[in-house]
Amino acid sequence: MTDYEMVIGLEVHCELSTASKIFCSCSTKFGGAPNTHVCEVCSGMPGTLPTLNRQVVEFAVKAGLALNCDITRKNKFDRKNYFYPDLPKAYQISQLYYPICRNGHVDIKTSAGMKSIGIHEIHMEEDAGKLVHDPLSGKTMVDFNRCGVPLIEIVSEPDFRSAEEVTAYLEKLRDTLQYLGVSDCKMQEGSMRADVNLSVRPRGQKEFGTRTEMKNIASLKAIARAIEYECERQIDVIEAGDKVVQETRRWDDEKEYTYAMRSKEDAQDYKYFPDPDLMPIEISEEYIEKVRSEIPELADAKRTRYVEELGLPEYDADIITGSTTLVKVFETTCEICGAPKDASNWVMTDLLKLCNDSHITPEDISFRFESLGEIIKMVNDGKINRKTGREVFARVFADNVDPAQYVEENGLAQVSDLSAIEPAIKEVLANNEKAVSEYLAGAEKNFQFLIGQSMRSLKGKADPQAVRSALQKLLDEMR
Amino acid sequence: MTGEEILKMTAAELGRKIKTGELSSEQVTAAYIDAIKAEDGKYNSYITVCDDAAAQAKEIDEKIRSGELTGPLAGVPIAVKDNICTKGILTTCASRMLSNFVPPYDATVVKKLKDAGMVILGKTNMDEFAMGSTTETSYFGPTVNPCGTNKVPGGSSGGSAASVAADLAPISLGSDTGGSIRQPASFCGVTGLKPTYGTVSRYGLVAFASSLDQIGPIGKSAEDCALLYDIICGEDTKDQSSVSYDGVNVENVTGFDVSGKKIGIPEEYFGEGIDEDVKARVMEAVKSFEAKGAVVETFKMPIMEYAIPTYYIIACAEACSNLSRYDGVKYGYRPEGVDNLMDLYIKSRSEGFGMEVKRRIMLGNFVLSSGYYDAYYNKALQAKALIKKAFDEAFEKYDVVIGPVAPTTALTAGESLSDPLKMYLGDICTVLINIVGIPAVSVPCGNDKNGMPVGMQIIGKHYDEETILGFAANYQRG
Numbered sequence: 001m002t003d004y005e006m007v008i009g010l011e012v013h014c015e016l017s018t019a020s021k022i023f024c025s026c027s028t029k030f031g032g033a034p035n036t037h038v039c040e041v042c043s044g045m046p047g048t049l050p051t052l053n054r055q056v057v058e059f060a061v062k063a064g065l066a067l068n069c070d071i072t073r074k075n076k077f078d079r080k081n082y083f084y085p086d087l088p089k090a091y092q093i094s095q096l097y098y099p100i101c102r103n104g105h106v107d108i109k110t111s112a113g114m115k116s117i118g119i120h121e122i123h124m125e126e127d128a129g130k131l132v133h134d135p136l137s138g139k140t141m142v143d144f145n146r147c148g149v150p151l152i153e154i155v156s157e158p159d160f161r162s163a164e165e166v167t168a169y170l171e172k173l174r175d176t177l178q179y180l181g182v183s184d185c186k187m188q189e190g191s192m193r194a195d196v197n198l199s200v201r202p203r204g205q206k207e208f209g210t211r212t213e214m215k216n217i218a219s220l221k222a223i224a225r226a227i228e229y230e231c232e233r234q235i236d237v238i239e240a241g242d243k244v245v246q247e248t249r250r251w252d253d254e255k256e257y258t259y260a261m262r263s264k265e266d267a268q269d270y271k272y273f274p275d276p277d278l279m280p281i282e283i284s285e286e287y288i289e290k291v292r293s294e295i296p297e298l299a300d301a302k303r304t305r306y307v308e309e310l311g312l313p314e315y316d317a318d319i320i321t322g323s324t325t326l327v328k329v330f331e332t333t334c335e336i337c338g339a340p341k342d343a344s345n346w347v348m349t350d351l352l353k354l355c356n357d358s359h360i361t362p363e364d365i366s367f368r369f370e371s372l373g374e375i376i377k378m379v380n381d382g383k384i385n386r387k388t389g390r391e392v393f394a395r396v397f398a399d400n401v402d403p404a405q406y407v408e409e410n411g412l413a414q415v416s417d418l419s420a421i422e423p424a425i426k427e428v429l430a431n432n433e434k435a436v437s438e439y440l441a442g443a444e445k446n447f448q449f450l451i452g453q454s455m456r457s458l459k460g461k462a463d464p465q466a467v468r469s470a471l472q473k474l475l476d477e478m479r
Numbered sequence: 480m481t482g483e484e485i486l487k488m489t490a491a492e493l494g495r496k497i498k499t500g501e502l503s504s505e506q507v508t509a510a511y512i513d514a515i516k517a518e519d520g521k522y523n524s525y526i527t528v529c530d531d532a533a534a535q536a537k538e539i540d541e542k543i544r545s546g547e548l549t550g551p552l553a554g555v556p557i558a559v560k561d562n563i564c565t566k567g568i569l570t571t572c573a574s575r576m577l578s579n580f581v582p583p584y585d586a587t588v589v590k591k592l593k594d595a596g597m598v599i600l601g602k603t604n605m606d607e608f609a610m611g612s613t614t615e616t617s618y619f620g621p622t623v624n625p626c627g628t629n630k631v632p633g634g635s636s637g638g639s640a641a642s643v644a645a646d647l648a649p650i651s652l653g654s655d656t657g658g659s660i661r662q663p664a665s666f667c668g669v670t671g672l673k674p675t676y677g678t679v680s681r682y683g684l685v686a687f688a689s690s691l692d693q694i695g696p697i698g699k700s701a702e703d704c705a706l707l708y709d710i711i712c713g714e715d716t717k718d719q720s721s722v723s724y725d726g727v728n729v730e731n732v733t734g735f736d737v738s739g740k741k742i743g744i745p746e747e748y749f750g751e752g753i754d755e756d757v758k759a760r761v762m763e764a765v766k767s768f769e770a771k772g773a774v775v776e777t778f779k780m781p782i783m784e785y786a787i788p789t790y791y792i793i794a795c796a797e798a799c800s801n802l803s804r805y806d807g808v809k810y811g812y813r814p815e816g817v818d819n820l821m822d823l824y825i826k827s828r829s830e831g832f833g834m835e836v837k838r839r840i841m842l843g844n845f846v847l848s849s850g851y852y853d854a855y856y857n858k859a860l861q862a863k864a865l866i867k868k869a870f871d872e873a874f875e876k877y878d879v880v881i882g883p884v885a886p887t888t889a890l891t892a893g894e895s896l897s898d899p900l901k902m903y904l905g906d907i908c909t910v911l912i913n914i915v916g917i918p919a920v921s922v923p924c925g926n927d928k929n930g931m932p933v934g935m936q937i938i939g940k941h942y943d944e945e946t947i948l949g950f951a952a953n954y955q956r957g
Contacts, residue, residue: 051716
């Protein structure tokens, strides 16, 4: 049997996290009641005109620079004309002729090593609304809230040869855009959506095979499954002596198969032309340099720094840099407690466990980030012990309590001064005469027992080191 | 003062008399509303008359008395073309498609009129979606030319021009995409200004061809046009094609001296297909400037040959996209008994649009479709660049360029609907100006042998409204 390889190119749409829409001042907030983030402009009323939100340009340039692209100096918007009820103007304002970024690349890590994936272009455009089908009435309603939310479409070169590479690329894109703060890239909310163009060819053949396009797949796992399935399907078609048809297919993630939506013959003619309502946007060298200077440390650089400078295990560094929220928690914690390794231990064990137990992702945590550092500092200063610290953190995680205040109010501070510890130990010694005499007679193991009794009598709040030395001193005096 | 005397006054005169308290806005508005009720049955120049005009006038009178409103046209009534959005007032574009559309917002120019204390009398008839030059394609029936009742008033701002000519409005707003202010002004014997592209906000003007559309004034004199233009112009953050612009100095306009100014006469504007009477009247007007010391020179503008195809390709391409939003989903006409989405689209658009609009939508779709884009749209953009260059060169030599507004005087009603190509050719003198984006004013300069008005077109440099309005005012001063 012929050995085939798959060839994949991706078109990734990301909603930009600007506060207002691309061509009007309506909010971009996700999840409002239908048609509440809508005005005469984004609902396409007769006579209205678009005015460009400059932050969209800034975010697109920032993304382009982070993805190693050339920035187009003279930008224009074009109209993509087609009819659909979720598109109120019946054209989408997009960029065809002069996309804002071109010729970039992204380096990804795969099991076979590093690989560079080319970025063909990034362009700016507006999102469409949403159709809501009501099965009860049989009616279809239109919600224009999402209409005019800014998007960038990142078009890759056909450089992928496996689902693994695709997944690694999407994770890298997501990390990068989140670090830049230009998109939250939540696939489940549709703020990051990928279209997969896939073809197969006998390994070694130069020409591409006929491709199919799979649109709007909802998760990374589903994309990987869809790719494996579609690759097999195309190979089967070719092996059976048939030809792959150029078409758009939809992936059904429950039934795990793709089915044809429309073929190339039905492909629409979008009749693109420059939008006469929007003036060309000139981007200067100074502007590019200003945006470049605002790019924060990205995931790769951070990971290296965590390992090399802070001494974190690679595994920890990978996990923490995989989430911008964990990065924020970690860096805030380090700043307060001054102990990166402790900070990473607490994040990796306690925080992730708490997230796991309450079924939330780190992005959803709601406590004040400074709290964790304050707890670690109290532990390291001997103000509370590790166990108490863990309890306090659980309350911080659940109810966002103030750690210092909580320790104070609940009398959790560790007892380390001898005047408080000694009377308690003396009482323990008096109540355990047998254990004491055995110890004095040489049963060393009883020391541990007496420590345990003393700690219990101090309700666990005592500094174990202080208890140990006080006990030793009292026992020595009894010899 | 009698109602009749009020109706004969220019907007500037009315404004002055209202300011001194000799007249009130309420009085003036009542005279116009009465006249519209009595006379507009003959002309059909209005689609909607505002019920609240008297109430607007009353409120404005108080503000004038209290000193809050002091502008030159405060209290003066105005008619507004029905493709300019007015909050809470029907804005139909003379189309069945928008026959029930009430905008939830005011166009920027309408806001400016209100801020200046002008009373909106009503919304004027027009060619459907401003596509046409006769005001016969209106869903609400044709407008009749007050200068000759078997004649068309021109278009597309036929209602705005006819209302002023018939003394049913002292002044009005029109819009001009390829001559739609100038040509009806010429046919009805009134003055109309197509301003420099970008000086008047298009926000709230229902788009026909976005790169060509401009709102402008139609009035009884150049002074009136200057006063109204000064109110409506200026940069608007809601329209990115608008530019920072200070307007005109009306005193400079009314006191304009033409001596020493250079006038260019393009030969092609007086060539084949131009009516002899039209040529004669315009040349007489030019001679009158020469007599006052202006220097007149003829020159060649061969690029004019490409004016009509260039204009119709660009205008139709933009129009087909601009008019796509009328799909029966959100507002406007929606047919009964629709089964599915495709049906909704087809029936809404087939039944909602008239013949001429459909023709231009089809033309536009054709020139933009894949495989034809380069042959038509891109070629048109190249021609546009050449036309611009020709005018740039002309304005290196001349202060103004003068020619006729239209090849003929007003056509007989019903004549051109059957021959759209003939109608398109009638735009030969006006469309170039929109392609280049420069200003031009249409000034009445006598009548043809049948007594129908002839219009002279005075064309100026970008942002040089003061000079062309100055020429017009100078001519009207005699």
